[in-house]
Amino acid sequence: MIDFHVHLYTADDLPINAGELPYRLPEPFPVKTYLDSLIEAGYKPDLVNNVHLSILDNSENIFRSFDELKCLQAEHPQRYGGIEMIGTILADPDYATIERLSHPQIKGIRLVLHDVCPESITPHTYSGDDWQALYARLRRDQHIHIYAQEPEANLRVLKQIPADRAVVIDHLGTCRPERGPQDRFYQALLEEARSRGNVWFKGPGYRTANTAEQTAPFTLEIIKRLGHNRLLLECTDAPHVGTDRDGQAYAALFTPVSVLQFARSLADITARENHISEQALLNAACADIINPQDPKEHTNMNKVHVEEFTFTVNYTDGSEQLEASRFIPENPDMSLPPVVFNSGYTGGVSMYGQLMGNALAARGYIVTTYDVSGFFSNRTVRNTFLKDDKLLTNVSLEDQTTELLALIEVAREHTGRMPIVISWAMGSVASLAAVNRLAAAGGEQIPLYVPMSYTRLRNLQNLRADAAGADEALFALAEDDAIPIFDTGTEETKLGYYPLDPNTQAYVHEQLGNYTHAGGADDWPGLQFVTARSYQSYVKFDPESEINAAKGSYPPALIIHGANNSLHMPKESQRLFEAYPDQEGNSLWIVEAMEHGQQLAADDPIFRKLIDGIDGHYRSLS
Template identity: 55%
Template sequence: MDIGIEDIVFTVNYGDEEIDLTGQVFRPRNFEEKSNLPPIVFNSGFAGGVSMYGQLFGRALAERGYCVMTYDVAGFYTNKHARNIVQQGNLTLTNVSLEDQKDEVLGAIAWTQKAFGRMPAVVSWAMGGTASLAAIAQLARAGGPQVAFYAPLNYTRISSLQNLRADKAAAHASLMALADDDAIPPFDTGTQKTRLGFYPLDTDTQAYVDEQLGAYTEAASVERWPGCSHMTASSYKDYVAFDPEAGLNGSAGFPPALIVHGADNTLHLPEEAVHLHGVYPGDATDGPYIIGGMAHGQQNQPDNAIFRQMIDQIDRNIATRAV
């Protein structure tokens, strides 16, 4: 199918300021405005967005007839200098705020609703699912329009992710003792030098991410993945305190959902999908959709059969269950 790509600008209200971010819309060129398919907002993890998996999912879902809006989070790639950058002499530090990323999801939803005349479905990759879950919970508490569908892919609780560290208690104590603007590595790869890294990576994930995600960012003509050399210590402090599940109780009006996870995921473990299914207040089918042979992002390639299987399920569920 012939896919068109449109550059767009959308506004995000961060509470302390409003900022315009850039994004892209992927759509079939023969898209019918009267299509019964909702548009989709796709968001990704802490360094994710259109310059990484956004372009992959955007094209794959546009091939199924959807209009897909996606974007880079503030502080990375095409939105690198919009917000969340701290300069310390010659050193550039990136600050990651999941609260900010929740606000970005809400801004993307609002832009997409206005652009297409209806509330979108939200499809979220990995840690992006924590930000979108918080956004959906905020919409539920507000009692207004809700998104049409929710599909978190390889979701994890931030607290569970810390179990990958060699000594999570010692790392946590050391990180919490740092000043907020102290520099830390982007990743904890299990070495003494990286033990205070923001995001722990297991061995299997380390083996593929640099080559695969580096290829995506190079194709997008942006700074090579991960898009930062150092992060602020406050990034760690903020994300371990961020709990989107705390907002799930006491509200109604959550959208139907499909919780998707890789059976062989050694970074975000499959039991995280089982947990989310147990606490999600909306209709999430009889259980999470666990895909055999799927790890974390290793299968995220356009012609990979497991990736196509995942896209098939997302398409089928949105087409038949979206509100």
């Protein structure tokens, strides 16, 4: 989850003289109080936007909140780690200086008009030379946030803002629910927003109307006129200052948690009417607001050249040449290390490899990936043989560890630097073994380790209907006996190699099949049968139990897992985070609304968030 609108401040930030405030002086609301209220209720935000509080004459509290969160994360990394904070400061030409706007966490400025009379806003109120200079100081990733209760006031201000500046309009553009969405000024506001193409309407919506049902006509009208990607509802607006139109204090009606529930109810009503996902309305627009793509830059960044090559792997019983792919940006950022990506069971270049390769190369990284031996382009190199007219594949995590170490060395030789290693699912188990071996060797270590959807493979077997019975039967087989590639819960597949939960079964064949068809590879999963030895060896393969900081130096780890993953459970990554050697830069990131691989698609907002998060985490270390 995210909270795109909250006000965080301490007692020292509040004004001494509260006599002329538009509402009662609120209680202090520091970062720790706010986060603890969410975390203890089961909500941990990935992103928090600390927005300028209208009763303050500056936004210094926002800059102090950045430091407060940093201290909390240093003291309690597991509790507060993985939370990113940004800020939206006071929109004032004298206050919003280039020095303040240059802070990387400042993502916007806020114009506060409250219930100002629209007629008091002249055509020049926000378009004079001083305001034009302020607009020109904004970075491309900084927006202008307008808060006015009257839709006509929002419209008058919007028309004075340069057309190339992104705008976020507070409280769905109106706090006048009695007029309805067909109000002529509300319709004019939506039309102006539609014609500009860079205006978003933000919730949570309780200041528009006190119930989700009463607010829904406005969100439905926004989608009808602008599309669902112009709506962002996941906000708390805590600590809920002011009163509603009946004089009831919002703080008596709402808490941060109840507002999040309000936003989800509103998203659910709106999504069902439009046959779209609730998540698309809650926070999918966030990335477009705070990390917009410049069309020219986007074109240049995505000129990625793919170079095919072979590399040598020295196994314990001989050497082989494996094929690999290198994704090279037209203008690589040589300040960045290279990246090596290895995928999970049946994974390879034509699936998640090309996806990660293109996305990270677009950001300046040189990315290398490959198909593990026995699969796709390396199908006939090793670990594949015929028995009784059946084509069998031996899946060897020992081999995959050796292959990954060889590829890390290839990347180091190619660029002169050790690579970041990013791994998916079962590939994260092989890469953990590789990290252990690099630590034990005592040589140069990788700069960052990013396991995604990690699981201890013995624990994965708990998905089976009869895990103990299957284990006993599989160990009774000869090593070269054929077994099904998956256990999908049927009698025919109960001795399959890899158990799948129903949620994962529902998407794998269509999504991964599309990837391999597009890549010109064998149809996914690229094999027919697996050896019993594959099972017998992989349930014993447990590099997590071999983690030993005393044996050598470990890299910082960004451990990523989907909160809704029902195949590889989030607790697996949580346990890995606790077992991993304590390093500056370690972080556990449980990604809200992410499942197993369902969101791994180039245009999915969660996938874009993953790429932004990995890139941002490395840059924060350097």
